[in-house]
Amino acid sequence: MALDQSFIGRSYPPTSTYEVSREKIREFADAIGDTNPVYRDQEAARAAGHPDVIAPPTFITVVNIPAVNKVVADPALGLDYSRMVHGLQSFTYARPVRAGDVLALTVTIDDIMDRAGNDFLTVRAEVNAADGELICTTSAQLVVRRGDEA
């Protein structure tokens, strides 16, 4: 069965926040082999005009994937999570994420589309700082191979 189109436009407010630490940024930079000093050294970050160390562009995945997964796991949506693959991902930044940010994500289902027996979901997340400042907007397209119309 195709997914319920009435979920388009549904928005899920943040249920928790995530505090970004210098150590987590360094751990993430290490994991992607990135030695850029602005991710590790406060002096280098300040010299580049940032108040503290910043995070690599895709760092937000640390909070984005769990937030998106929580929404798509809503039983009312009826999605078979085990058949889901990541089709597309985008990040649009108002500013870099930096150490000390307390992130809150608001997730919205932008689109649900049925094409050739597969479901395509477009899920957007707005990532805000504690004072409400928009830091980043993420968008993921998730593809679910339904396999019920082979």
Added chain:
Amino acid sequence: MSNFEVGTELPPLQVHVTRDMLVRYAGASLDFNPIHWNEHFAKDVGLPDVIGHGMLTMALGGRVVTDWLDDPGQLIDYSVRFTRPVVVPYGDEGALVEFSAKVGQVREDGTARIDIVAKFDGKAVLGKAQSVVRVS
């Protein structure tokens, strides 16, 4: 200084994506999906072997751009399509993923579009991988 002229090629990057790297990335990114570290699980769901995190490939592609910029904070937009998995066998060689990028467009608003290519086994693993950066 980065040279923002259409056609400028950024320094390429080659990465041997190994199981070790996938475990480390799983921990750092908090993505513990077993298709990225458990070959029994991966094969049970029809994959040839463990596959790399798409988001790791995306992160490595981003490095090509941020390594080239004066400040990674100049990157203001980054998007990719995941077209093929990176199959990561056991062993030190892992899977060789080759990244290249060039300046695709310089815009009136002080930004430039960087087009990124990621290849594994001779085939593109990212589609329409593009980053928008502030020129200064």
